[in-house]
Amino acid sequence: MAASKPPEGDSLVKRLAGPSTGKAGLAQDQSEINRIIAEASKGSKFYENEKRKDEELTARINRLLEKRDSVIKGADLARLEKAADQILIDMEQKRDLSQIIVHVDADAFYASVEVMDNPELKGKAFGVGGGVLTTASYEARKFGVRSAMPMHIAKKLYPELIVVRCRFSRYSEVSKALMTVLQRYDPTMHPAGFDEAYLNITKYCRDHEMEAEECVQVIRDEVHKETGLTISAGIAPNKMLAKICSDRNKPNGQFKLPFDRRAIVSFMKDLSVRKVPGIGRVNERVLEAIGVKTCGDIYTQRAVITLLDHELGLHGLLHAHLGISSNVVEPPIREARKSVGVERTFSAVGDSTKLMEILENIAESLEEDCEQTGWAGKTLTLKYKLHTYEVFTRARSLDRYIRSKDDLFSIGSELLRKELPLRLRLLGLRLTQLKDLRDKGEKGIKRFFKDAGDEPPRKRNRLNDEEDDFAASMMEDDIEEIPMDEEDARLNGGTPNASPNRQSKKVSPNSKGRPADQDEETSDSRQRLVCPICSTSLLTDNDGFNAHVDYCLSRGAIAELATLGSQDDVGPITSPKKPPALSKSRAGSNPFLLSKKAK
DNA sequence: GCGGATCAC
DNA sequence: TATGGTGATCCGC
Numbered sequence: 001m002a003a004s005k006p007p008e009g010d011s012l013v014k015r016l017a018g019p020s021t022g023k024a025g026l027a028q029d030q031s032e033i034n035r036i037i038a039e040a041s042k043g044s045k046f047y048e049n050e051k052r053k054d055e056e057l058t059a060r061i062n063r064l065l066e067k068r069d070s071v072i073k074g075a076d077l078a079r080l081e082k083a084a085d086q087i088l089i090d091m092e093q094k095r096d097l098s099q100i101i102v103h104v105d106a107d108a109f110y111a112s113v114e115v116m117d118n119p120e121l122k123g124k125a126f127g128v129g130g131g132v133l134t135t136a137s138y139e140a141r142k143f144g145v146r147s148a149m150p151m152h153i154a155k156k157l158y159p160e161l162i163v164v165r166c167r168f169s170r171y172s173e174v175s176k177a178l179m180t181v182l183q184r185y186d187p188t189m190h191p192a193g194f195d196e197a198y199l200n201i202t203k204y205c206r207d208h209e210m211e212a213e214e215c216v217q218v219i220r221d222e223v224h225k226e227t228g229l230t231i232s233a234g235i236a237p238n239k240m241l242a243k244i245c246s247d248r249n250k251p252n253g254q255f256k257l258p259f260d261r262r263a264i265v266s267f268m269k270d271l272s273v274r275k276v277p278g279i280g281r282v283n284e285r286v287l288e289a290i291g292v293k294t295c296g297d298i299y300t301q302r303a304v305i306t307l308l309d310h311e312l313g314l315h316g317l318l319h320a321h322l323g324i325s326s327n328v329v330e331p332p333i334r335e336a337r338k339s340v341g342v343e344r345t346f347s348a349v350g351d352s353t354k355l356m357e358i359l360e361n362i363a364e365s366l367e368e369d370c371e372q373t374g375w376a377g378k379t380l381t382l383k384y385k386l387h388t389y390e391v392f393t394r395a396r397s398l399d400r401y402i403r404s405k406d407d408l409f410s411i412g413s414e415l416l417r418k419e420l421p422l423r424l425r426l427l428g429l430r431l432t433q434l435k436d437l438r439d440k441g442e443k444g445i446k447r448f449f450k451d452a453g454d455e456p457p458r459k460r461n462r463l464n465d466e467e468d469d470f471a472a473s474m475m476e477d478d479i480e481e482i483p484m485d486e487e488d489a490r491l492n493g494g495t496p497n498a499s500p501n502r503q504s505k506k507v508s509p510n511s512k513g514r515p516a517d518q519d520e521e522t523s524d525s526r527q528r529l530v531c532p533i534c535s536t537s538l539l540t541d542n543d544g545f546n547a548h549v550d551y552c553l554s555r556g557a558i559a560e561l562a563t564l565g566s567q568d569d570v571g572p573i574t575s576p577k578k579p580p581a582l583s584k585s586r587a588g589s590n591p592f593l594l595s596k597k598a599k
Numbered sequence: 600g601c602g603g604a605t606c607a608c
Numbered sequence: 609t610a611t612g613g614t615g616a617t618c619c620g621c
Contacts, residue, residue: 041611044610044611045610045611046610046611047611050611129612130612131609131610131611131612132611132612134612148611148612149611150609150610150611150612151609151611152609152610152611153611192607192608193607193608194608195608196608277606277607278605278606278607278617279606280605280606280607281605281606282604282605282606283605283606337615338615338616338617339614339615339616340614340615341613341614341615342613342614343612343613343614344612344613345611345612345613347609347610348610379600379601381601381602387610389611391603391604392602392603393601393602393603394601394602395600395601395602396601397600397601425610426612428613428614430614430615
């Protein structure tokens with residue numbers, strides 16, 4: 001596999017003619033799209049940086065393989081497999097299939113909202129965003145336009161592309177309406193960003209004598225009726241599986257995984273490890289190097305993974321293979337916040353005075369955020385990105401909590417001053433070691449009792465030895481507000497909802513549990529298509545196909561360029577100063593998480 | 600505690 | 609025409 005590069009289908013200069021036409025046409029168009037993206041990226045500093053990172057990763061993988069070869073000598077593989085099998089047995093015994101977890105995901109959320117507010121956009125190829133697209137309508141995706149794509153490349157792919165500016169406050173409104181509906185089915189529902197949420201509908205189904213699928217259908221109908229959104233949903237015994245399942249019949253569909261151990265393991269078997277939350281592009285490559293592309297491969301390679309436990313995280317992978325993760329759904333907890341920061345990108349600046357001005361503005365923004373959210377911090381971290389895209393951070397811990405612009409700027413500028421001169425394209429400040437300014441004295445106590453009265457949200461059943469879910473998600477202005485007290489009101493000064501991007505995060509598992517994805521192996525009303533980039537045969541619907549191609553394009557274009565390795569002129573990028581000692585050999589900066597090993 | 604790296608959305 | 613912003617975690621030092 002890894003049919004890395006088909007003979008470069010240059011011959012297929014089909015142009016992106018009628019994307020709207022059949023799939024066959026689509027495939028060839030995608031090859032051309034890939035070429036266009038590669039062409040537009042080549043020679044840019046961004047590309048050079050991507051190439052550098054790719055080479056570093058390759059070196060890291062080679063070191064890992066060397067270690068494997070070295071350590072595998074004299075190893076008793078049969079014994080290692082047995083040990084892994086025992087761990088699997090233990091994990092299996094703790095598997096909990098008693099909870100009905102649902103992950104709902106709005107389809108092309110921003111684009112859907114824009115269409116609702118402006119019906120003229122319906123059926124049109126348009127993107128949402130500014131210099132970089134945040135979302136692309138389904139029609140635009142057919143031209144290769146996708147989220148996170150720079151505008152200038154999107155325009156090359158489709159010059160007539162309609163661009164709509166982001167309206168976060170509007171998305172926030174619709175998101176709130178969505179969450180309000182979902183909360184009726186699970187008061188402890190956990191929003192995961194503007195357009196996603198986890199629910200535990202076990203109780204609701206029991207109280208209303210409903211089947212899970214029936215219940216979810218009702219939820220989806222109700223959401224559509226009340227918000228105009230179409231959502232997709234996954235139903236499974238834990239969060240990882242539910243998330244994977246919600247993607248299965250997207251858009252506007254739902255999928256329930258059998259609550260059966262064997263069915264689940266079977267489901268995971270052909271699932272790409274990339275679908276497992278927490279396994280990104282880097283770890284995907286690392287795993288592929290040791291022969292693990294699917295969750296089923298994890299079992300096959302369990303001996304080697306055991307040998308490389310430290311680098312790969314045996315437990316997390318074994319959980320993925322079994323399809324086991326946390327099934328605890330709890331609302332976000334304010335106290336869980338760990339940092340607050342502001343960063344800004346700008347066209348390269350080398351003038352120190354100018355940089356200081358930018359930093360001052362950032363300090364001001366951060367002060368505003370601190371006031372609005374009610375946090376102060378003890379450690380300030382400066383982040384800067386050179387015009388070459390290399391990123392660095394410099395931190396300083398204090399003996400007091402700060403949040404005023406003056407403090408932020410005086411300390412931040414001190415950190416920056418020591419690095420100058422620099423030519424930068426981004427500056428940022430972040431506070432950590434936070435103190436909750438709203439949680440003073442009795443107020444905190446009162447809140448505690450208030451919650452206790454409701455019913456202990458804790459579910460504490462099931463297994464996960466790692467319990468994740470800390471819910472970092474803030475969206476405090478959008479979801480379930482903690483009652484404000486006088487101080488809050490003062491701090492907020494009536495500001496509605498400032499900065500855009502205020503979503504927060506979520507689910508992020510910690511170490512272990514993650515879902516996996518499936519790949520198109522199931523049959524249904526799907527079609528069999530061949531991805532023009534990776535040549536994989538896919539049995540999926542149009543959306544699944546697009547998603548797959550999106551992925552191949554995003555990685556493929558850059559990877560291809562890196563391979564072709566055309567050293568370009570690049571020119572004199574003189575950066576005032578090379579940053580501090582950088583990357584040493586960065587040995588195995590370890591991929592996975594893996595908490596303790598409970599072996 | 601600090602800095603780098605990875606990940607999610 | 610020049611590839612985002614916010615937040616979290618893990619690891620090695």
